Amino acid sequence: MLAGRKLAILGMGTMGRALARGLVSGGALEPAALRGTVLHTERLDELTGEVGFPVGASNAEAVAGADVLLLCVKPARMVGLPRAVATELAAQTVQGAARMVLETGRHPAALKDDVTTPAGCTISALLALEDGKLRSVLARGVQEAARAAAGLGG
């Protein structure tokens, strides 16, 4: 599936490096097909030497020459992606979640539980959304739209 493609790994931390090692040692990709990025610049040379392909600090540059992106940063971090890439990633994520609901017929809450590890990143994000009263804000938005729509007829 990856053969002949260029892969950019944004976030060469624990996961990014492990995935890169696995892809190269398993023969899925040559090191020349890979680029990686990190946030801090102090260890760029060391990381490049360790993994055998260029590791830089510019996500835009890494993304520009890539066919496939691997996001390996902590979820709450801003990765400075070009707007078009960020828009596509967000749209694909929402589309993927919607498809899972439609294709499995399962309740969204059950699908959410499937990807929520106890004490993991997802539950931390969910807690922040609950703090911001996201569910109540969305429900109120629907209520308000319904109220306004009812007034249109009169």
Ligand SMILES: NC(=O)c1ccc[n+]([C@@H]2O[C@H](COP(=O)([O-])OP(=O)(O)OC[C@H]3O[C@@H](n4cnc5c(N)ncnc54)[C@H](OP(=O)(O)O)[C@@H]3O)[C@@H](O)[C@H]2O)c1
């Ligand atoms: N570790 C695990 O066992 C594990 C297991 C399953 C899933 N995950 C998930 O995998 C993801 C990554 O986890 P991890 O353990 O690999 O984290 P990590 O070791 O902290 O690595 C994150 C990497 O992202 C880089 N980074 C941060 N902001 C960036 C930016 N704006 N642009 C480019 N790179 C940036 C960091 O750069 P610096 O090094 O310069 O700070 C760091 O190298 C998380 O979503 C985590 O939940 C991890």
